Amino acid sequence: MPQKENHYDVLIIGAGPIGMACAIEAQKANLSYVIIEKGALVNSLFNYPVFMTFFSTSQKLEIGGVPFVTISPKPNRNEAVEYYRRVAEKFNLNIHLFESVNQVVKKDDDIFEISTSKTSYTANNVIVSTGFYDVPLLMNIPGEDLPKVTHYYKDPHLYAFQNVVVVGANNSGVDAALETYRKGANVTMVVRSGDLGPHVKYWVRPDIQNRIKEGEVKALFNAELIEIRAGEVDIKTLEGIVTIPNDFVIAMTGYQPDFSMLRKFGIELPKSLCPVYNEETMETNVEGLYLAGVVCGGLDTHKLFIENSRVHAEMIVKNILN
Structure with a gap:
């Protein structure tokens, strides 16, 4: 007792x-x-x-x-x-x-x-x-349990000069994409919808929009990450399956x-x-x-x-x- x-x-x-x-x-x-x-x-x-x-x-x-x-x-x-x-x-x-x-x-x-x-x-x-x-809300896809995948983004320095996929386009995803890009990462955003999240901080939205427009951050809209492997990932897009080199996945899925x-x-x-x-x-x-x-x-x-x-x-x- x-x-x-x-x-x-x-x-x-x-x-x-x-x-x-x-x-x-x-x-x-x-x-x-x-x-x-x-x-x-x-x-x-x-x-x-x-x-x-x-x-x-x-x-x-x-x-x-x-x-x-x-x-x-x-x-x-x-x-x-x-x-x-x-x-x-x-x-x-x-x-x-x-x-x-x-x-x-x-x-x-x-x-x-x-x-x-x-x-x-x-x-x-x-x-x-x-x-x-x-x-975290899981993607439930093959390879999500690999050590290179995280649902908790902390510090951008870890991703310097690496191929990084950021899943999601709300505040956490946009922050991760911008900060890792500015540490020298090659960033690809994978966004399920056709646009950035509606609640993205107003002072951040123009920044990420300009980075995407200039091609400094790649963004695949209406897309979905479907498999993660040690050195690459598969992304389902409207044009078909795209495979790109990858070192880290930052899954900001909520x-x-x-x-x-x-x-x-x-x-x-x-x-x-x-x-x-x-x-x-x-x-x-x-x-x-x-x-x-x-x-x-x-x-x-x-x-x-x-x-x-x-x-x-x-x-x-x-x-x-x-």
């Missing part, structure tokens, strides 16, 4: 910005809490490309009333990681890092039992704030929440894969089990961001107190 000191009013799964915001609200309400995070603090942001710039302004990324001061209007990944670490220090948040949650079970006495990779806990309420960045984990916790998932929850309280079909942040959106991961889901923290704690 868990030790008595391992019982909390609120247990939060995920130490991203929204999980931290939930902890801050719980702290303000004098609720005992703990955050369990399987990786580093703000693990998803840590795994963003090193030189990524946010679409949002710094003010819209603030939590806990702590000002996020940056020189540029739009902060970058490194500034955000530093900001959220300082917030965690300011509030002395109770965070257990590098600890994975295995199961959440609600018992007959309405208390949740939570087992992790390190120990076990009990809690009156559980908040799932795990984001969507942990499970991500999704860990649906198997949500199901395991008892959260109802309809065919749309959008979890069932009360939009006024963020409570799921399991009483006392809440969702916060982009995990609420299911596959519609482009609808929820830090800026429009920070309010979930206040909504949840208000409902818990009521």
Whole structure:
């Protein structure tokens, strides 16, 4: 049985910005809490490309009333990681890092039992704030499991002077194509649709359009990567199969929440894969089990961001107190 000191009013799964915001609200309400995070603090942001710039302004990324001061209007990944670490220090948040949650079970006495990779806990309420960045959408093609394929682009220097295929033309794909091109890579973009993604950052779109127009970045539209081999790839185009030399594939195909984990916790998932929850309280079909942040959106991961889901923290704690 868990030790008595391992019982909390609120247990939060995920130490991203929204999980931290939930902890801050719980702290303000004098609720005992703990955050369990399987990786580093703000693990998803840590795994963003090193030189990524946010679409949002710094003010819209603030939590806990702590000002996020940056020189540029739009902060970058490194500034955000530093900001959220300082917030965690300011509030002395109770965070257990590098600890994975295995199961959440609600018992007959309405208390949740939570087992992790390190120990076990009990809690009156559980908040799932795990984001969507942990499970990439796979292409399900031969060779996708080769070491040269990644769904997580980090630093362009690795790809200097290499033949690189970038799959996708949304922000992550466009950033990867431009940054690797500027490090000397021979870049070919493979785009399923006939144009760049509609949500590409407005200050980046002209840049990638001009690079494609000048032939500095090759782009195959209405195309699909169908096979990856050690030194080449096959691409299905409107004109037929094209085979090109290749050293690396950066598959920016998107991500999704860990649906198997949500199901395991008892959260109802309809065919749309959008979890069932009360939009006024963020409570799921399991009483006392809440969702916060982009995990609420299911596959519609482009609808929820830090800026429009920070309010979930206040909504949840208000409902818990009521």
